[in-house]
Amino acid sequence: MAKFSPNSLTFEIDGPRITAQRFRKGFNAFLQMADEVADSVAGKPHAVEWLLSVEPGSVRVHIAPEAIKIPPEKIPVAIDAIQTGLAALEVGDDIWPAHFSEKALEAAKTMGEVLSKSDGELSAVQVRYNGQTTKMSSRSIASVDQLLQGKYVDHGTVEGRIQVLSRRGKTSFSIDDDISGRNINCYFPGELWDDVLRSFDPKMDRRVSVSGLIQYRRNGTPINITVEEFRGLRPKSELPSWSDVLGILAE
Structure with missing residues (x-):
């Protein structure tokens, strides 16, 4: 199953009132960001197919990449770039994350907005990989705005x-x-x-x-x-x- 893959990423959303619209917006942004980074690492579009698995009784989705146009040895590079890039945006170190396109940054910003605009009805939007958790927040929004204003x-x-x-x-x-x-x-x-x-x-x-x-x-x-x-x-x-x-x- 995809969730047992060592290269699996986990998208998680928590809160007392999780609407389908909020989940869809956050998860779609997560997938778009993952696609953009994987394509950048591969140097080709549509580099991977994401295999999904869902934990029973939770709003937690695991995605694992299946190589399409990317050498298998580059898959861990792409997955690590996603987690490292999101973490860097939360730190706000004013550095453009490796392999993040402008679309990937916009998608990461959307993930942060899903939480910040929930009026307290969501408590967390986060991504897990290899024991590390990155919680999205308004810091990611500010980081992306700062980077994109630097054109x-x-x-x-x-x-x-x-x-x-x-x-x-x-x-x-x-x-x-x-x-x-x-x-x-x-x-x-x-x-x-x-x-x-x-x-x-x-x-x-x-x-x-x-x-x-x-x-x-x-x-x-x-x-x-x-x-x-x-x-x-x-x-x-x-x-x-x-x-x-x-x-x-x-x-």
Whole structure:
């Protein structure tokens, strides 16, 4: 059963009046946060499937990860990152938790709000792992607000591969950044559509370079970019090898 897994996380909510709405809001936020962290560790979306088990007579749910797109040896890393990150938010040390995306932080904030906005009808919203318990509170809310307020913008360039191309609303694409390994949303003017479309070929493993105004998180991780310049790069198969480079230098 999932609850006996050494990598099992436990979501628990206590109080004299636990409504279905409050439980659903808190548990959904917990799952979203867990998904975001696991995907960050794996570097791929939908990295795990969470297996559930419920203790009889309690409002306590255990979730255990089943590897889908993540190496099994990375699962403990993801689980530990979840517990460590939540604990850091409660301490309020003003450090962005490892593997926590902006969505993961927002989900953690929601978990804290479920308790703080319950008017005393809930006594605890907490997460357990490996004998450790992190109780969510208004401190997590304040920590997340502080971290997300730390965004800044600057001009720069990112390189990577286009993953998703969209014309819904603003013309945009997402790119897997070569340096951070994170997915970055890129908003570009319509006149660049044909250039972007020519570079959008997953089979060719084609990389692109985009420059413009980048919005960063407080820890320096890029979030999105308003594209001013776009350039398709040559695929790796067309790049010169080290022997080619050495041969050119020797001439």
